[in-house]
Amino acid sequence: MLTLFLIGIGAGLLAGLLGVGGGVLMVPVLVGLGVSPIQAFGTSNLAIVITSIAGTWQNWRSGNLQAASIWQLGLPAIATAQLGVWIAQKLSAATLLLGIAGLYLLNIFLVELRQWLNRSREKAIDQQPRPTLAAIVLTGSLGGILAGLFGIGGGTLMVPLQVLLMGVPIKTAVQTSLGVIIVTACSALTGYAIAGDVLWREGLWLGLGGLLGVQVTTRLLPKLPSLLVQRCFQLLLLTFAIYFIWKAQNP
Structure with a gap:
C-alpha cells in the first residue's frame, strides 16, 4: 500500500503538470505488480477520479477553471468512455498491452506537438477563431x-487536440483537460465497476497519493522548466512502452 501511495504521488505530479489523469504511470505499475490489464485500467480510473477532482478544485480556487468548456468536452466523453470499456472487455490481455504501448509511443510525439503548437500560438498575432462544434465533439469523444x-483519463490526447483543433492556449488546455477527466473517469469507472474489474483498496491508495501530488504541480505549473519536464516525461513513456511490448510477449 505504501508503494501504491508513493506511485500515486508521482501520478498526481504528472496530472497537475500535464493535464492528464495520472494513469500513464499508475497502469504500468499495477501491471508490474501482477494485476491483469483490464483490472489495472478499472483501478486506475478510480484513482484518476480522486486525483482529477483534487487538481480541478485547486484550479477553481485559483480562478483558472472554465466550467463551460469542461461540460462541452465532457458530455460527448460520457458515452464514448462506455464504448472504450466495452472494447477493452472484448480484447485479449496481450492486445491491450500492445495497444497501450502504441498509445504511449504516440504520446511521445503528442507531447512534442504540444510544445510546437504552444510556441506557434505565442507567436500568432491574429485572434484565434471560436472552436467549431465538430472540434469540441471530436476532442471530447476521443478523450472518453x-x-x-x-484507464488513463484521456488527457494525453485532449490537451493537444484542444490546442490544435480548438485554438486553446496550452495552460488553459491543461486545466480544462483535468476537469474533463473527472467526467470521463467517472463514466469509465462505472463500466469497470459493473463488470467487477476494480480493485477498490489499491485504487484508493493510488488516489490518495495522487491527491497529494496534484496539489504541488497545479501551484507550480507556471514556474517549472517545461523542456526538462517534457524530456523526462517522454523518456518515462518510452520506458513503459518497451515494458508493455515485452510484457505482451512474455505474459
Whole structure:
C-alpha cells in the first residue's frame, strides 16, 4: 500500500503538470505488480477520479477553471468512455498491452506537438477563431474512448487536440483537460465497476497519493522548466512502452 501511495504521488505530479489523469504511470505499475490489464485500467480510473477532482478544485480556487468548456468536452466523453470499456472487455490481455504501448509511443510525439503548437500560438498575432462544434465533439469523444479503453483519463490526447483543433492556449488546455477527466473517469469507472474489474483498496491508495501530488504541480505549473519536464516525461513513456511490448510477449 505504501508503494501504491508513493506511485500515486508521482501520478498526481504528472496530472497537475500535464493535464492528464495520472494513469500513464499508475497502469504500468499495477501491471508490474501482477494485476491483469483490464483490472489495472478499472483501478486506475478510480484513482484518476480522486486525483482529477483534487487538481480541478485547486484550479477553481485559483480562478483558472472554465466550467463551460469542461461540460462541452465532457458530455460527448460520457458515452464514448462506455464504448472504450466495452472494447477493452472484448480484447485479449496481450492486445491491450500492445495497444497501450502504441498509445504511449504516440504520446511521445503528442507531447512534442504540444510544445510546437504552444510556441506557434505565442507567436500568432491574429485572434484565434471560436472552436467549431465538430472540434469540441471530436476532442471530447476521443478523450472518453481512451479513458474507457486504457484507464488513463484521456488527457494525453485532449490537451493537444484542444490546442490544435480548438485554438486553446496550452495552460488553459491543461486545466480544462483535468476537469474533463473527472467526467470521463467517472463514466469509465462505472463500466469497470459493473463488470467487477476494480480493485477498490489499491485504487484508493493510488488516489490518495495522487491527491497529494496534484496539489504541488497545479501551484507550480507556471514556474517549472517545461523542456526538462517534457524530456523526462517522454523518456518515462518510452520506458513503459518497451515494458508493455515485452510484457505482451512474455505474459
